[in-house]
Amino acid sequence: MDYVSHFATVAGIGLLAALSPGPNFVMITTQALASRRSGLWAAAGVAAASLTWAMAGAMGLALVVAQVAWLYEALRIAGALYLVYLGLRMLWSVRPGTGRAIPEGPRLSGAAAFRRGYVVNMANPKSAAFVAGFYAAVLPADAPGWLFPATGLTVAGVSAAWSFTLALLLSAEHIRRGFLRLRRGITALLGVALVGLGARLALTR
Numbered sequence: 001m002d003y004v005s006h007f008a009t010v011a012g013i014g015l016l017a018a019l020s021p022g023p024n025f026v027m028i029t030t031q032a033l034a035s036r037r038s039g040l041w042a043a044a045g046v047a048a049a050s051l052t053w054a055m056a057g058a059m060g061l062a063l064v065v066a067q068v069a070w071l072y073e074a075l076r077i078a079g080a081l082y083l084v085y086l087g088l089r090m091l092w093s094v095r096p097g098t099g100r101a102i103p104e105g106p107r108l109s110g111a112a113a114f115r116r117g118y119v120v121n122m123a124n125p126k127s128a129a130f131v132a133g134f135y136a137a138v139l140p141a142d143a144p145g146w147l148f149p150a151t152g153l154t155v156a157g158v159s160a161a162w163s164f165t166l167a168l169l170l171s172a173e174h175i176r177r178g179f180l181r182l183r184r185g186i187t188a189l190l191g192v193a194l195v196g197l198g199a200r201l202a203l204t205r
Contacts (some may be wrong), residue, residue, distance in 0.1 A: 003147075010138055010151050014158035023197055026190050027120045028166050030090070031113050033186070036171035041110040043167040045117025047160035052122065054152030057131035080202035082123050087194030094184045094191070131155075 018024075024046045032039025108116070121127065131152075138151065169175060 039167035049121030090191030
């Protein structure tokens, strides 16, 4: 087996998955616009959840979640409700008469930002389905045991690199100033995106 090609393919797939817009992107963006510290802690939470899913996939747990219908459904509904809740809070924060557009961000401790990033990523059952299908697609049946966790670590590493890069970019002062000039509109769009993602997650089987 050509391990160089294998890990290059794994890294490429992991990067494409990380780049696709979704709840993780919205969460990191919101916190990074509030402060670099919050953005980096939220990115750390997302990265930690990616590592959790990757290691779960290596142990076969993601396949169990993907195959056990009631567990998948429970995770899907819980994740959908959490995303809708966060989106509605963001939309509430931009109602007329409020002085700031980005909710809670400045008040979040590092632990709270980390926890929120972790929960948002873990609450998405698409992560389980991706990991289960991903391992089945890229690993041959006769793969050595060490290749499973090594593959998971590669995917988690790519996800972490993108998450921290996004947090650093959006918290850079000149970029942040441009975003904050349009903060109400951006916050409203992010809130709508979260509500839409949550609704889609709840309604899509």
